Amino acid sequence: MNSAILSDVYINPEKKSVETIWKDGHRSIYHVTWLRFNCRCKVCKRTVIGELNIHRSQFPSDLRINDARLTKDGSFLELEIIGEVIDGHVITIDSGWLKSACYCDQCLQDMLQERTLHFVDPTKVEVPKIDYNELDTQKGLLNWMKQVIDIGFVVIQNVPLEEGACIKVGEKISPVLQNTYGKLFDVLDNQSTENIANSQIWLPLHTDQCHYEAGPGVQLLHALQFDDCVRGGESLLVDMFYVLETFRKESPEDFDILCKVPVPFGTIDYQRKNPCHLYTRKPVIVTDYDDQIVGFNFNKGIEEPLRIHAKYVEKFYQAYNKLDRMINRNEFVFKHRLRTGELLFFNNRRMLHSREAYMSNGGRRRLQGCYISMEELRSKYVVCARLMGNLDVVAPKIGNGSAV
């Protein structure tokens, strides 16, 4: 049975909406304005991206349904309305499309459910790995992106020990993004005063580049040299979405405070080679219309002084410190020592990362990094999966401020 076949339609008494009954028993309600603005007749349907065939502002605000009917085979809904601006126009919507766009509570719930992240326990799951030589096959490419979508990161092994190799890896998915530190940056102890990453000091868990409206999506860190004699320097990764879901359950009031209070992030440096003045203000946790966690901003190292209303100051620090303690719990932390030739590839809008302190002991630890777009990765992942026959794959949540 094709579940997207209509079996009945009723106009509600106010003539402001219709209820449709589907062959599988599902019931949907569609509002007259929604139906008019989503008409898929030959005149109204968009056939080219960006095209606009319905001029909403020309319509009166009080549209009403005059007539609603189904075609004989139940594959089209047709409506005539009071307030139409095109002579003789009949709203025509194919049933397959109409069903897929249903906005009843159950369908909205399913839409969010399908995109919900599934978390793994770092104490039970090994660090995901893939070999560099697999990246150029369709199967390898899909597997690579799937690890990042499912777990938030992957370690790519046997990457050639060449300058800029991480750019070549990144460009297999998306163009490399410009950032405060250029396109390609080194992470090594070079006595630089630009960033603490260029030292041997421990780095707290953080997400990069919070001083922008949106930080870069994917970060690549390629170990060009990580000598065995170097003591320490392990990489740590934490799925912040996992932490935040737990935090919301354990401390709902603190969670709300961190959704509300704006934290200033800045990188202001007039002494560096390319002086910069970057500053923005946003809350630690970002939720959306459906109360889904859709993003976060977490980097104590580039926070600027908090300037908020007095009644929130103590509450904010208490909530923040609770969260800060939580992210370090064993149940959340992946730990991995990069080997020379390994490349850490992770979603910077989902995974916090850090590095333990190290002592070089006469050796060297040198990483090279760049960023690419996580949205391009997701797009490529969905296209690739569907072209390979997995038509049911959905675009999951990736931390870009949206739940869908």
Ligand SMILES: [Fe+2]
């Ligand atoms: Fe970082």
Ligand SMILES: [Zn+2]
């Ligand atoms: Zn139309």
Ligand SMILES: [Zn+2]
């Ligand atoms: Zn529905």
